[in-house]
Amino acid sequence: MHRVAAVIVPPVLSFDVSIPLMVFGDDSRYDVRVCTARPGPVPTVGGPDVLVTDGLDAMDGVETVLAVGSGGEEAPPEVLDALRKAAAGGARIASLCTGAFVLAQAGLLDGRRATTHWGLAADLAARFPAIDVRPDVLFVEDGGIFTSAGAAAAIDLCLHLIRLDYGAAVANAAARLAVVSPVRPGGQAQFIETPLPPERGTSLAPTRAWALERLDRPLTLADLAGHARVSVRTLTRRFHAETGLSPLQWLLHRRVDRARELLETTELPMDQVAEKSGLGSPDSLRKHLAGRVGLTPTAYRASFTRMG
Template identity: 90%
Template sequence: MHRLAAVIVPPVLGFDVSIPLMVFNSVPHYDVRVCTARPGPVPTVGGPDVVVAHGLEALEDAETVIAVGSGGEQAPPEVLDALRKAAAGGARIASLCTGAFVLAQAGLLDGRRATTHWGLAGDLAARFPLIDVRPDVLFVEDDGIFTSAGAAAAIDLCLHLIRLDYGAAVANTAARLAVVSPVRPGGQAQFIETPLPPERGTSLAPTRAWALEHLDRPLTLADLARHARISVRTLTRRFHAETGLSPLQWLLHRRVDRARELLETTGLPMDQVAGRSGLGSADSLRKHLISRVGLTPTAYRASFTRVNG
């Protein structure tokens, strides 16, 4: 069991408190403890109090520590000290949304890339000039420290951490149980000019679902547009509006995800993994996997076969 501590720093949204519990507890691999500087009832913004049973001692043996909340306000000094101690002891450190301000106050983001909710990214950059703030991404990893944007992006980061720990298959299981989309890449934009198409009934979700069922085929823009019954130009515009990615970028991400899952859960030869995921050849599989995760297919399979075994 991977020991994980979520440190709650008021003011905090009740939804943010629920994210690590919902995502990490959806698979039987994590011992999740929610803690705070002063155990007991913790007020949430616009919602009921949540009762937190654990104090900061929960960080002492945690392998992953996630800072949640603060709203950009000053965190208690004992929280900052506990975070510094956990980082110095080798724990993986992360934050959800405005939890980035807590890590910044602890000095853990100095000289690093980081993100937070786009509405507060300017404040983070102004108050902590040593941080390279990225306001337009879902989550960022810099040398073992992870920060995420708000709301759904925090779920994306939690799923990404599960994938790092136990592979794509377990992360996809967590996503399905939480009824959310598979892991989105961290570099995807936080927000887009048109979050939903203005016309009713024009979502491309059915076309994306169809594409996922046919990743082994050489899908083209014309194929996707034909399924959606729109022009290629309209497809490209709406696809970017809904996902933040071009259709071909989205397809490549999904193909690599499928290849990772096949490598983890089957003993198929590399050329068959490449074929079933739509990457074409073993050489193409190798190229894209190294680019995405820094491992060859053989090394990736060996690593996650050991983890999942």
């Protein structure tokens, strides 16, 4: 089993504590432990205490360590030492939201790209100038160390880690079980500058779900707007407000995701992968996949099918 240790550093949101258990905990491939420097009741921000019974020895020999919490405050020295030890021992290190401050205090982010919740990104950059802080992404990986923005972006990162471990089909199954969207690309904007239109409080989620079932067909802005029963202009504005992407950018991301899943889980020839994902041709498949992950379809299949 792939062992995961989530080290909790108060102050912490109870929601953040639940994320590793929610995403990894229902998969028999993972053994998830939650630990803290001082086992017992751990205070949460605006909520009840969370009982954490495991100490930092739960981090010994695990494959993945997640730093959760801190709110930007100083972490206990023993936590920082345990993180450095885990990293030196070859564990994959990641942080959820303000857990980036913990990794920064341990010196694990020096000279690397990293992110955190956009509201604290400037503080992270000011306090740790050796870090290349990226405030406008959902998650980022540099040198085997992963950091994520807040709330839902932390779920995105955990799903991304599952995908790296076991492929797209397993990650998408975990997303369905948690009732969240499939893996979103880490470079997507983490916050939206334009608020949702308040007049009806409507969402384009049904239209996105409808489009996901038709990725292999030509879909135009007019098709999407027709399904949503709005104008193309309103569709574009709301789409960007809800996803951070234009409708056509979102479609392209989803089609590349579908192609990746087909490459990982089937032996279809490249022309059929391109057709079923809506990318049209093997040349288009090659172009967009290389642009997203830096691999040709053949190289991608060879790299990921072994994880199945």
